[in-house]
Amino acid sequence: MENQNDSIAHAPLPTAKTLRFRKNLLIQVWRFVAINIKMLNMIRKGHHQK
Amino acid sequence: MARVLILGAGIAGHTAALHAKRLLGRNNEIIVVSPNSNYNWIPSNIWVGVGKMQKQQVIFPIAPVYKRKGIEFHQALAKSIYPEGDSQIANAYVEVSYTDPGRLNQVGKIEYDFLINATGPKLNFAATEGLGPDGHTVSVCTAGHAVDAAEALKSSIEKMKAGNKQCIAIGVGHGTCTCEGAAFEYTFNVDHELRMAGVRDMADLVYITNEYELGDFGVGGMVFTQRGFQTTSKLWTESLFRERGVRAILGAHVEKVEAGKVYYEQVDGTKDVLAFDFAMLLPPFRGVDLQAFNKAGDDISSEIFAPSGFMKVDADYSGKPYEEWKASDWPSTYRNPSYPNIFAVGIAFAPPHQISKPRKSPNGTLIAPAPPRTGMPSGIMGKLAILTIKELLNKGPQAEAHSASMAKMGAACVASSGSGLTQGSAAAMTMFPIVPDYEAYPNTGRSLKDTYGEIGLSGHWIKLLLHYMFIYKAKGRPGWQFIPE
Numbered sequence: 297m298e299n300q301n302d303s304i305a306h307a308p309l310p311t312a313k314t315l316r317f318r319k320n321l322l323i324q325v326w327r328f329v330a331i332n333i334k335m336l337n338m339i340r341k342g343h344h345q346k
Numbered sequence: 347m348a349r350v351l352i353l354g355a356g357i358a359g360h361t362a363a364l365h366a367k368r369l370l371g372r373n374n375e376i377i378v379v380s381p382n383s384n385y386n387w388i389p390s391n392i393w394v395g396v397g398k399m400q401k402q403q404v405i406f407p408i409a410p411v412y413k414r415k416g417i418e419f420h421q422a423l424a425k426s427i428y429p430e431g432d433s434q435i436a437n438a439y440v441e442v443s444y445t446d447p448g449r450l451n452q453v454g455k456i457e458y459d460f461l462i463n464a465t466g467p468k469l470n471f472a473a474t475e476g477l478g479p480d481g482h483t484v485s486v487c488t489a490g491h492a493v494d495a496a497e498a499l500k501s502s503i504e505k506m507k508a509g510n511k512q513c514i515a516i517g518v519g520h521g522t523c524t525c526e527g528a529a530f531e532y533t534f535n536v537d538h539e540l541r542m543a544g545v546r547d548m549a550d551l552v553y554i555t556n557e558y559e560l561g562d563f564g565v566g567g568m569v570f571t572q573r574g575f576q577t578t579s580k581l582w583t584e585s586l587f588r589e590r591g592v593r594a595i596l597g598a599h600v601e602k603v604e605a606g607k608v609y610y611e612q613v614d615g616t617k618d619v620l621a622f623d624f625a626m627l628l629p630p631f632r633g634v635d636l637q638a639f640n641k642a643g644d645d646i647s648s649e650i651f652a653p654s655g656f657m658k659v660d661a662d663y664s665g666k667p668y669e670e671w672k673a674s675d676w677p678s679t680y681r682n683p684s685y686p687n688i689f690a691v692g693i694a695f696a697p698p699h700q701i702s703k704p705r706k707s708p709n710g711t712l713i714a715p716a717p718p719r720t721g722m723p724s725g726i727m728g729k730l731a732i733l734t735i736k737e738l739l740n741k742g743p744q745a746e747a748h749s750a751s752m753a754k755m756g757a758a759c760v761a762s763s764g765s766g767l768t769q770g771s772a773a774a775m776t777m778f779p780i781v782p783d784y785e786a787y788p789n790t791g792r793s794l795k796d797t798y799g800e801i802g803l804s805g806h807w808i809k810l811l812l813h814y815m816f817i818y819k820a821k822g823r824p825g826w827q828f829i830p831e
């Protein structure tokens with residue numbers, strides 16, 4: 297298991313723009329709504345099994 | 347009138363109790379047996395463990411809720427199940443030992459028509475020498491453990507401020523642990539706290555896990571679509587580790603812990619020692635210490651429970667090789683095959699196999715993440731047992747049971763990676779289904795539309811919303827039933 301941290305060292309590093317995106321209030325309010333809808337859809341599927 | 351006895355007041359048992367009163371309550375009796383006087387919203391223990399929340403914010407006394415709802419509560423530990431009664435008592439019953447200070451250690455016998463075993467896990471620190479609060483590591487599995495973890499972390503931060511470098515080890519303390527998501531979440535909350543304290547450069551933050559790859563989370567990893575590409579939870583998680591400068595030790599079985607030292611073996615057979623100043627390692631889980639006896643008084647525990655101590659339900663326990671398992675081997679009704687009036691829900695049911703591929707080191711050490719049974723499926727199973735009991739009461743023993751297989755159910759996992767309304771962040775993930783179904787989804791085992799991951803501040807808001815929403819629901823406040831499990 298020698299190369300486990302090599303793999304991390306070569307993983308995609310988020311750019312400054314991506315990091316700003318992750319903290320931008322307007323974008324994040326939109327993502328909050330979008331993720332909640334995704335989660336609700338998934339919950340609905342799980343609750344309605346035959 | 348029927349009596350429904352629920353063992354355990356965690357996510358599964360408490361959800362079952364509230365729905366039982368709502369759906370069966372008028373003509374039937376609902377009884378809950380649980381050893382603790384408080385309900386604990388366990389997911390928020392992570393924030394207690396970094397000192398961001400007080401213990402009182404994640405627990406509340408449960409007896410007043412049950413009193414208000416008309417549910418009988420016995421603060422006691424279930425010890426033995428007599429599904430056929432015994433020579434003196436004709437009905438099925440459970441023997442309990444009271445933990446209530448007013449009746450401490452008194453023994454009681456509670457009869458039932460339907461039994462729901464929702465006793466969750468036994469935190470099996472004893473499986474690894476030196477592991478846990480009685481050894482050399484801290485934990486966040488209970489609110490009390492989390493308070494101690496926060497104290498220990500604070501003391502490490504003080505040392506860093508005084509100029510001493512510290513090794514912070516976070517992860518799982520055995521090759522067969524589950525709940526890697528919680529260890530992952532705690533790692534990034536600690537990283538955030540260290541940055542806020544201005545000492546991140548003084549810490550070597552190491553994540554030690556039984557997962558073969560990062561992003562496995564005990565579910566064999568996930569495939570997401572992102573910006574027109576399929577990507578893996580491995581790449582996605584590695585990216586977060588790179589961004590935050592966290593080291594990883596993968597495929598590890600912790601053999602023992604001594605003061606300041608973790609001894610571990612990895613899948614390739616190599617053995618090594620990690621010197622640490624602070625270590626939060628989760629324990630492996632097994633079923634709680636429950637026994638079962640038949641009418642003649644013979645011990646039938648091995649018929650009712652799997653060797654892991656979890657209760658057998660309608661799953662395929664034939665022990666086929668991992669490669670031959672199918673989604674359909676997973677249980678859907680959670681009824682015990684020998685006694686169909688007994689249900690096991692949440693962590694208490696015995697899973698038929700690992701979801702993540704089990705591996706053995708050349709020395710024969712099993713390194714196999716156990717399947718996670720998280721909050722949402724636990725709640726759904728608790729409610730399902732009540733819906734089935736309702737059918738049985740209305741239509742008789744031939745009524746069709748409700749079903750909720752983890753191979754047909756999704757899960758949402760929001761792993762916070764820092765708190766604060768504007769500074770927080772979380773990795774929000776959804777997967778559907780939890781148990782991959784390669785017949786329904788041939789390429790990745792899961793729906794690409796519903797399996798998804800994203801990092802950002804919005805995830806932190808979701809985690810916070812879940813905290814308040816689920817505590818509101820657990821208190822049985824008006825409209826609680828409209829909040830999904």
Ligand SMILES: Cc1cc2nc3c(=O)[nH]c(=O)nc-3n(C[C@H](O)[C@H](O)[C@H](O)COP(=O)(O)OP(=O)(O)OC[C@H]3O[C@@H](n4cnc5c(N)ncnc54)[C@H](O)[C@@H]3O)c2cc1C
Nearest residue numbers: 354355356357358388389424465466528692693719720721
């Ligand atoms: C630190 C941490 C963080 C987590 N974070 C998340 C998360 O973010 N999202 C998520 O979905 N899941 C999370 N989980 C998992 C989640 O907590 C579990 O899925 C959930 O608690 C399982 O519910 P349960 O009712 O089966 O077990 P529990 O919640 O453990 O409840 C078991 C109950 O049984 C009682 N009991 C035990 N023994 C007996 C006995 N002999 N007789 C009677 N009662 C007994 C216990 O006191 C308890 O009340 C986390 C887990 C941990 C440890």
